[in-house]
Amino acid sequence: MEQPIQLVDVTPGGKLRLNGPALQQLRNVGRPACVIGIIGKYRDGKSYLLNRIFACKPGEGFDLGHSVKGETKGIWLWYRLVDDAYVVLLDCEGTGDVDRRDSELDVKLAILVTLLTSYLIVNLKGALDETTLSQLQYEIFIVRAADGIGLLRNSRKI
Numbered sequence: 165m166e167q168p169i170q171l172v173d174v175t176p177g178g179k180l181r182l183n184g185p186a187l188q189q190l191r192n193v194g195r196p197a198c199v200i201g202i203i204g205k206y207r208d209g210k211s212y213l214l215n216r217i218f219a220c221k222p223g224e225g226f227d228l229g230h231s232v233k234g235e236t237k238g239i240w241l242w243y244r245l246v247d248d249a250y251v252v253l254l255d256c257e258g259t260g261d262v263d264r265r266d267s268e269l270d271v272k273l274a275i276l277v278t279l280l281t282s283y284l285i286v287n288l289k290g291a292l293d294e295t296t297l298s299q300l301q302y303e304i305f306i307v308r309a310a311d312g313i314g315l316l317r318n319s320r321k322i
């Protein structure tokens with residue numbers, strides 16, 4: 165896949181919307197596949213870090229934010245065949261974006277990424293604080309609940 169594509173968009177009404185062409189791209193992912201997702205605060209280098217995983221040149225890969233606003237909106241997808249396995253990257257809009265007032269939406273996006281990934285990167289600058297920790301505990305609770313009702317039957321358990 166040459167460039168990342170948006171997998172999940174956020175409607176003006178605040179609903180999550182799947183992007184059909186991106187789903188089609190996902191169907192092209194062969195096996196074995198490793199899905200790496202990232203969550204964390206906006207403008208803290210999530211997209212930058214994912215680009216480093218694919219050793220991107222400047223201007224390639226996930227868009228980076230160069231202002232106070234977060235550049236990534238919703239969830240973005242990118243994959244490549246690395247040796248004999250597909251590596252799928254999921255980049256998530258960060259929490260606390262100045263453009264976004266709805267913190268519930270931040271949590272929904274983070275949970276969706278967590279549910280879809282085999283490896284989750286929690287990107288933090290500095291120490292793990294109480295707010296971040298309790299948010300993570302809440303997200304893990306939801307993911308375990310989804311596991312309990314069988315949504316994650318074929319994927320890794322956390």
Ligand SMILES: Nc1nc2c(ncn2[C@@H]2O[C@H](COP(=O)(O)OP(=O)(O)O)[C@@H](O)[C@H]2O)c(=O)[nH]1
Binds near residue numbers: 227228234
């Ligand atoms: N040099 C350098 N720049 C970084 C690093 N992490 C983030 N940046 C820069 O910080 C800005 C925000 O990064 P971005 O990945 O868009 O943040 P995101 O909102 O968490 O995805 C961009 O201009 C990046 O180039 C890093 O480790 N080194």
Ligand SMILES: [Mg+2]
Binds near residue numbers: 212228236258
């Ligand atoms: Mg980003």
